[in-house]
Every structure is written in C-alpha cells, then in structure tokens.
Amino acid sequence: MIRRLRRSEIAALALTLLLGWLVIYPILVVAGDAAHPSALRDFFTRPGERAALWASVWISLVSVILAAAIGIPLAFLFEWFDFPGRKTLGALIALPVVLPPLVGVIAFLFLYGESGFVARAIQALLHLENAPWRLQGPVAILLVHAYSMYVYFYLFTRAGLAKLDLSMLEAAQALGANARATLWRVIVPLLRPSLVGAAMLTFMTALGSFSAPYIFGGGFRVMTTQIVATKLNGDLPLAMVETVALALVAVAGLIILRRTEGDDILVALGKGIAPRPRPIRRASVRWLAAVAGWGLAVLLLLPHLTLALVSLVPYGAWTTEVLPPVINFDNYRRLFSEAERLRPMWNSLWMASVSTAVAVVIALAAGWLVVRKRVALRGVIESLLALPWALPGTVFAIALAITFSVHAPLQLRFVLVGTAIILPLAYLVRALPLTGRGVLAAYRQLDPSLEEAAASLGAGRWRTLMRVTMPQLRPGLAAGASLAFVAALGDIVASIVLYTYETRPVSIEILSSLRLAETGVAAAFGVVIMIVSAIVLGVGARR
Amino acid sequence: MSGFLQIQAIKKRWGHNVTIGPISLDIARGEILALLGPSGSGKTTMLRLLAGFEAADGGRIAVANEDVTVVPPARRRFGMVFQHYALFPHLDVGGNVGFGLPRSPDRDAKIAAALALVDLAGYERRKVHELSGGQQQRVALARALAPEPRVLLLDEPLSNLDPALRERTRRELREVIKRAGGGITTVFVTHEQEEAFELGDRIAVINQGRLEQVGPPDELYEHPANLFVATFVGRANVFRGKAAQALGTNGKGVLVVRPERMRFAGAGLPGIVRERRYIGAAAFFVVEGDDQTRFEVLAEPDAAKVGERVYVEATRVIVL
Numbered sequence: 001m002i003r004r005l006r007r008s009e010i011a012a013l014a015l016t017l018l019l020g021w022l023v024i025y026p027i028l029v030v031a032g033d034a035a036h037p038s039a040l041r042d043f044f045t046r047p048g049e050r051a052a053l054w055a056s057v058w059i060s061l062v063s064v065i066l067a068a069a070i071g072i073p074l075a076f077l078f079e080w081f082d083f084p085g086r087k088t089l090g091a092l093i094a095l096p097v098v099l100p101p102l103v104g105v106i107a108f109l110f111l112y113g114e115s116g117f118v119a120r121a122i123q124a125l126l127h128l129e130n131a132p133w134r135l136q137g138p139v140a141i142l143l144v145h146a147y148s149m150y151v152y153f154y155l156f157t158r159a160g161l162a163k164l165d166l167s168m169l170e171a172a173q174a175l176g177a178n179a180r181a182t183l184w185r186v187i188v189p190l191l192r193p194s195l196v197g198a199a200m201l202t203f204m205t206a207l208g209s210f211s212a213p214y215i216f217g218g219g220f221r222v223m224t225t226q227i228v229a230t231k232l233n234g235d236l237p238l239a240m241v242e243t244v245a246l247a248l249v250a251v252a253g254l255i256i257l258r259r260t261e262g263d264d265i266l267v268a269l270g271k272g273i274a275p276r277p278r279p280i281r282r283a284s285v286r287w288l289a290a291v292a293g294w295g296l297a298v299l300l301l302l303p304h305l306t307l308a309l310v311s312l313v314p315y316g317a318w319t320t321e322v323l324p325p326v327i328n329f330d331n332y333r334r335l336f337s338e339a340e341r342l343r344p345m346w347n348s349l350w351m352a353s354v355s356t357a358v359a360v361v362i363a364l365a366a367g368w369l370v371v372r373k374r375v376a377l378r379g380v381i382e383s384l385l386a387l388p389w390a391l392p393g394t395v396f397a398i399a400l401a402i403t404f405s406v407h408a409p410l411q412l413r414f415v416l417v418g419t420a421i422i423l424p425l426a427y428l429v430r431a432l433p434l435t436g437r438g439v440l441a442a443y444r445q446l447d448p449s450l451e452e453a454a455a456s457l458g459a460g461r462w463r464t465l466m467r468v469t470m471p472q473l474r475p476g477l478a479a480g481a482s483l484a485f486v487a488a489l490g491d492i493v494a495s496i497v498l499y500t501y502e503t504r505p506v507s508i509e510i511l512s513s514l515r516l517a518e519t520g521v522a523a524a525f526g527v528v529i530m531i532v533s534a535i536v537l538g539v540g541a542r543r
Numbered sequence: 544m545s546g547f548l549q550i551q552a553i554k555k556r557w558g559h560n561v562t563i564g565p566i567s568l569d570i571a572r573g574e575i576l577a578l579l580g581p582s583g584s585g586k587t588t589m590l591r592l593l594a595g596f597e598a599a600d601g602g603r604i605a606v607a608n609e610d611v612t613v614v615p616p617a618r619r620r621f622g623m624v625f626q627h628y629a630l631f632p633h634l635d636v637g638g639n640v641g642f643g644l645p646r647s648p649d650r651d652a653k654i655a656a657a658l659a660l661v662d663l664a665g666y667e668r669r670k671v672h673e674l675s676g677g678q679q680q681r682v683a684l685a686r687a688l689a690p691e692p693r694v695l696l697l698d699e700p701l702s703n704l705d706p707a708l709r710e711r712t713r714r715e716l717r718e719v720i721k722r723a724g725g726g727i728t729t730v731f732v733t734h735e736q737e738e739a740f741e742l743g744d745r746i747a748v749i750n751q752g753r754l755e756q757v758g759p760p761d762e763l764y765e766h767p768a769n770l771f772v773a774t775f776v777g778r779a780n781v782f783r784g785k786a787a788q789a790l791g792t793n794g795k796g797v798l799v800v801r802p803e804r805m806r807f808a809g810a811g812l813p814g815i816v817r818e819r820r821y822i823g824a825a826a827f828f829v830v831e832g833d834d835q836t837r838f839e840v841l842a843e844p845d846a847a848k849v850g851e852r853v854y855v856e857a858t859r860v861i862v863l
Contacts, residue, residue, distance in 0.1 A: 165629060168631060170616070174616055174696075177643075186631060189633040192633070
C-alpha cells in the first residue's frame with residue numbers, strides 16, 4: 001500500500017514538473033527578460049503602447065456590454081417563450097461560439113466589409129460611386145466581438161434559467177412581488193453566477209482576440225496585434241514587455257471579476273422544477289416572438305452562409321455585380337488538387353490531432369492523480385492545467401517563441417522554433433484547460449464504487465479502466481477533446497508568431513489568400529474548417 | 544355558515560380527460576383545513592388554484608366576501624409554504640423573512656417577531672443553507688407569516704422532514720398557526736392521514752379530482768361517506784355477502800369494520816390466523832376467512848396464534 005502511494009506521488013511530481021515547464025516556465029523566462037531598462041523605457045514613453053493597452057481594456061469591456069445586451073434577451077426569448085422552430089433555432093444560434101474565430105471574422109468581412117455582400121447591395125440600390133462604408137477600426141472590431149461573443153451570455157443565461165427553481169418565482173409572487181420585483185430581487189440575483197461567468201469568459205476572449213483586430217483594425221492597434229507587430233519588427237525586448245503588460249491586465253481582470261462573484265453558495269435547497277416555456281396565447285405576440293426568433297437567427301447565421309457563397313465564386317469572376325455571375329466548385333478543386341494548397345490542410349489536421357491526443361493523455365493522468373489518488377500536489381496540478389485559459393494566447397505564443405529559440409539544455413531550453421514541434425506544442429498548451437476541465441469534471445462525477453464494483457467482480461486494473469472508467473469519462477473527454485481540436489485547427493494567434501513555411505497551418509494560408517485577393521480560396525478554406533469543426537464537435541457532443 | 548374563504552364550484556381541466564372539480568368548500572376564519580388525498584388526486588392543484596398559480600376554468604374563490612378568482616398571486620395576500628420551502632439561496636434568513644415586507648421603520652421588528660414566533664429568534668444573519676431541514680421549514684413558515692397574510696397555504700409542509708422530527712413539528716406547526724395573529728385561516732395539502740388528523744380542524748378528502756367528503760377527523764373515521772373515504776382514512780376491513788351476514792348484518796351493501804372494532808370470540812365469522820404483526824401494546828392478526836378474503840384484527844398480543852382457527856365478531860360496524 002505504502003509503495004503504491006509513493007508511486008502515485010512520484011507520478012504527480014513528474015506531471016507537475018512537465019506542466020510547469022510547459023505552462024509557467026516560458027512565462028517566467030519572458031517576465032525575467034522583460035526587466036530590460038531600455039525596453040521598459042520604450043514601453044512607458046511611446047504613446048502607441050499605452051494607447052494599445054488602453055484600447056485592449058476598453059474594447060474588452062464594451063464587448064462584454066454588447067454581448068450581454070444581445071445574449072441575455074435572446075436567452076430569455078428562447079428559454080421562456082414557445083414558438084415554432086424554437087428548439088432548432090435555439091441550438092443553431094449557439095453555433096458561432098464553437099467555430100474558430102478566424103472563420104467568423106472572414107465571414108463577417110465577406111458580408112459586411114466594404115466589398116462585402118451588404119455593401120454591394122446598398123451601393124447598387126442607391127447607385128453610389130463608392131462603397132457606402134469602410135468596415136474598419138474599433139467599431140468594426142466591436143461589431144465582430146458582439147456578433148461572436150453574445151453566445152457566452154446566451155448559453156450561460158439559458159443554463160441559469162433552466163436551473164431556476166419555479167417555486168422560487170412562485171414564492172416571490174406569493175409574498176407580493178410583481179413581475180419586475182421578481183426579476184430584480186429573485187431572478188437576477190440567482191442568475192448572477194451565470195452572468196459573471198459569461199462576463200468573465202467574454203472579457204478574456206475579447207482581451208485575447210486577435211483575428212478581429214488584425215483584419216479589421218487598420219491603424220487601430222490593441223495589445224495583441226501590437227505585440228505581434230513588434231515581434232515581426234524584430235524588437236523582441238519590447239514585445240516581451242508588452243506581453244507581460246497584457247498578461248497583467250488579464251490577471252487583474254480575472255481577480256476583479258472573481259471578487260464580484262462573491263462567495264455565496266447559490267444552490268437551490270430542495271429539488272426544484274424549472275419553469276416550462278410558456279406557450280404564448282395571444283396570436284399577435286406569438287407571431288412577434290416567432291418573427292424575432294427567426295429574424296435574429298438568420299441575421300446571426302448570415303455571415304456563414306455568405307462564406308459558403310463566396311467559396312463558390314471563382315477567382316476574379318465577381319467584380320461589381322450584386323450577385324456573383326458564376327458559381328462553381330473551382331476553388332475546392334484547386335484546394336484539393338494543388339499540393340501547395342493541400343499542405344496547410346494536412347499540417348493543421350496532424351498538428352491539431354497530435355496536440356489534442358497529448359492533451360487528452362495529460363488530462364487523464366491529471367484526473368486520475370487529482371481526483372482518484374488525491375495526491376498532495378493536486379491543487380498545483382489543477383491550477384497549472386487551468387492557467388493557459390487565464391492568459392491571452394498571444395502571451396503564450398511570445399513566451400514559447402522566446403523560450404524555445406535558445407539552446408541551453410541546462411536551463412531546459414531547446415531550439416524548437418522553426419521545427420515542426422513548436423506549433424503542436426503551442427496548441428497543446430492552449431488545449432490543456434479544455435481537456436483538463438472536461439476530464440476532471442467527468443472524473444469527479446464518477447462514482448468510485450463503480451470501479452470498486454468492477455474489482456469485486458474480478459476485473460483487473462486494465463479491464464476496469466477500459467470497461468468501466470473510460471466509458472464513464474467518455475462524454476466529458478470527448479467534449480473537451482473536440483473543443484481542443486477545433487481550437488487548434490482554427491488557431492491563428494500562436495500560428496502567426498511560430499509558423500514556418502513548411503508547417504504553415506490553414507489560418508496562415510487563409511490570410512495570405514486574402515492578401516492576394518483570392519477571396520474564393522480563402523472562403524473555401526474557411527468552409528472546410530467550418531465543416532470539419534462541425535463534424536468533430538457533433539461527434540464530441542454525442543452522448 | 545358563510546365561510547371566510549369560500550370556494551365555489553371551482554374547476555380546472557388538464558388535457559382531455561383529467562378534470563378537477565367542481566369543488567365547493569367553505570372555510571371559517573381561523574380554521575385549519577386539510578386537503579387529504581392520494582397522489583395525483585388533484586389536491587395540490589386545488590392549493591395552487593387558491594394561491595393563484597393556476598387559473599381556474601370555472602367557479603369562484605372569495606376571501607372575506609372579496610372575489611379573488613382572477614387576482615394575481617402577488618396581490619392576493621395569501622402566504623404559502625412550499626414543499627421544498629423555496630427559500631432564496633442568495634438571501635440570509637432575515638432577507639428571506641423580510642422579502643414580503645414593505646420598507647418601513649418597523650420592518651426589522653417584524654422580521655424579529657416572525658422569527659421569534661417559529662422559535663428562531665436571532666437567526667437573521669444565518670445563511671439558509673447552513674440550517675437544518677427543520678429550521679428551513681420554520682424559516683419558510685416565518686417568511687409566509689411575516690406579511691400577515693389573510694390565508695396561509697401549506698404544500699405538504701412536513702414531507703421533507705425525517706419521521707421522528709415530523710411528529711414533533713406537526714404539533715409545533717399547529718401551535719404556531721393558532722398563535723399567529725390570533726389564528727390564521729389555513730389550508731394545507733397532505734397525503735398522510737395522521738398528519739391531516741393531528742393538524743387539521745376539518746379534513747377534505749379528494750380523490751380523482753372530486754371532493755369525497757368534508758368533516759372533522761372523527762366524523763370521517765366513524766361515518767365515512769363512501770368506500771373510498773372508509774378505506775383511505777384509517778385501516779378498514781371490507782366485508783360483503785356471507786361474511787357481512789356472519790358479522791350480524793342483513794348482507795346487503797358493504798360492511799366496513801376497523802381492525803380495533805373486531806375481536807376474537809366464541810362465535811361469529813370463522814377464519815384461520817395467517818400472520819401476526821406485533822406492534823408493542825397490541826398486535827395485528829391477519830385472518831383468512833373461509834371465502835379466502837383476508838382481514839385484520841387488532842387485539843392483545845397473545846389473543847391468538849398463527850394457524851389457529853378463530854371466530855371473530857365486530858363491536859361496531861359501518862354500513863355503506
């Protein structure tokens with residue numbers, strides 16, 4: 001017994017060191033190197049730096065407000081009112097959250113950009129000389145953010161509403177509270193954990209958002225794009241200072257939001273019945289709800305439909321017309337027949353697969369050690385797994401780029417930048433919180449007596465693992481793994497800092513296609529990513 | 544008698560074939576009425592109709608001659624204690640009890656008084672999830688009573704407590720209700736006969752959406768209106784035909800005899816003792832009659848042995 005215990009403690013120590021080396025060490029290297037006097041002076045004296053930092057903060061805060069303004073009413077509409085098509089649409093409008101941000105951004109560009117579908121239509125309709133608007137700067141970034149991040153509020157609020165105990169609402173009414181008082185004194189306080197969770201997620205996502213400011217920012221820089229620009233300019237010391245600054249903002253934001261979350265335990269005391277969606281009696285209101293639901297859903301899904309349309313337009317065929325004159329599968333044919341175009345596809349697929357597989361193995365080991373063995377280091381392991389979530393992807397990209405461009409084996413630093421290893425490694429770091437959360441949650445729900453029952457029925461360790469433990473963990477594991485895979489497949493933040501020509505992933509290829517005005521090919525890549533993502537997530541969500 | 548709370552021909556339809564009512568009931572000021580029935584009988588729906596959470600499809604509800612049939616729950620001034628209490632987890636005990644009280648200088652005093660009434664004085668700052676089940680139940684009661692409601696509604700108030708606590712709480716609950724504001728008019732739902740008997744002044748037996756009988760406990764027990772009430776309220780042996788004749792009736796209709804109204808004798812209804820269930824002061828003897836029907840006799844623990852051939856007579860019978 002004592003020997004077994006010691007073995008799990010040694011395994012825990014090894015895992016802690018590995019995670020520390022992956023997750024903390026690069027950050028520490030950057031933080032140490034960032035204490036460079038001239039770089040610090042540059043950072044504090046150049047006006048562009050402070051402007052970018054401030055832009056990151058206010059863009060993130062406004063994104064939270066906009067996302068809440070769209071997502072919360074949408075959640076109430078779909079959770080509490082019943083109208084034809086409620087279920088299907090309710091699931092569809094949650095879609096943008098799971099698609100890689102880059103896909104959403106280019107879809108938005110093709111729909112609302114200055115040469116996009118809507119702009120063309122208005123131009124033709126009003127016989128304008130030029131495009132009616134330029135989709136650029138902070139407004140464009142905020143639009144994209146609101147459009148893609150409302151889903152967090154929508155999903156969290158719906159989940160909160162679904163858990164709401166109907167008798168709570170009735171108790172408030174019986175005590176004389178009218179509808180408004182019930183909303184403010186009971187529903188909102190009970191939803192607070194959900195709302196804070198959504199705000200936190202939105203803030204972190206907006207702070208780390210790269211593709212929207214990169215494509216729509218123009219001259220307007222936020223910290224993520226500023227860091228990458230500085231890095232590409234070769235000013236590494238300054239990039240490091242910027243990275244640390246962004247990390248500090250992220251940590252500060254997390255701490256403030258956690259504070260507002262408070263320590264209340266908002267579990268319902270008895271078992272409750274969730275309120276049923278109310279069938280609307282009045283025909284006019286019923287129609288209004290249905291029209292609002294359908295209208296919003298179409299509006300929110302329109303960019304992705306546009307993306308599909310653009311992908312069917314051959315190079316140079318669509319110039320000034322409102323509708324594309326030619327539609328065929330040329331772009332897809334080129335995608336799958338030209339070796340140079342197929343390569344990014346393969347690169348992305350294998351790198352995402354490898355990083356996800358390793359992340360799953362690490363998560364399983366962590367779950368076993370943390371939940372089942374309750375090792376002494378369990379708190380540390382869990383924090384290390386969650387950490388990459390708390391910091392923007394750019395921070396890790398820069399940290400890895402700097403740490404692993406030096407050959408110093410004694411410091412555990414190796415030259416990995418420029419090799420095929422560095423990108424999967426970066427994806428792995430980002431995948432750890434996703435697989436870790438999924439597996440740990442599943443492990444916690446797993447009744448230990450199931451494994452004991454298997455053992456008492458004569459099953460050995462291996463048989464117990466394969467026949468009892470794994471099937472029980474599967475849903476959480478699959479959910480985490482599919483999210484990790486899709487995130488890696490569409491990643492641009494780490495890729496743009498760390499790619500080489502040989503290992504360039506799809507996202508980089510999309511950017512270069514856009515630069516060459518090959519919109520059709522870019523869109524076709526986007527559609528392929530979208531379809532692969534949808535399939536993977538669909539498989540991952542199966543119970 | 545015109546009641547303080549009047550329920551007149553109230554009706555509710557669920558789907559095609561499930562109908563509740565029409566039910567009419569008059570409840571006097573300060574009276575405690577139990578709605579007793581098996582699960583699915585419609586008693587909870589009845590309570591929710593009273594509270595205003597369900598809209599009636601017909602009929603009328605009035606309090607002190609004021610028609611409240613279409614008044615929304617928030618303006619009915621009815622207090623309600625929910626089955627699982629529905630205490631607000633984001634508020635402490637004081638916040639819960641004070642929820643229904645308007646802002647006023649004596650608000651805190653009212654909260655303290657309501658808590659004192661349920662023997663929880665000084666619990667204002669406690670978190671509700673730190674309380675035991677019994678304490679939560681009392682907080683729920685204090686919260687319902689604090690706004691001085693006209694009528695108190697209780698949905699299975701004791702079903703969430705463990706059996707030992709349930710019995711004690713039953714008496715305390717009755718005491719608190721009778722003390723609050725000089726006796727508050729109360730309607731409560733239960734499926735347990737003992738609870739209805741001990742807590743209620745009168746009991747309304749509901750079955751399949753119909754009101755079977757209303758009356759004080761002993762009337763229901765001794766003079767049930769029909770076979771359902773006779774068998775649902777208390778233990779009952781049912782005899783027909785020859786067996787009924789052997790117990791001294793003319794054999795027409797149905798004969799109901801409580802186990803404690805039967806005794807072993809030298810002559811009467813013959814049978815064989817099949818089972819003996821000892822309960823301390825007495826024992827239940829399961830006797831199988833010659834027509835294979837079984838019935839129970841409550842008697843001294845050593846009144847008979849299993850396998851013994853016995854004769855049974857009835858000291859008091861209910862003819863339906």
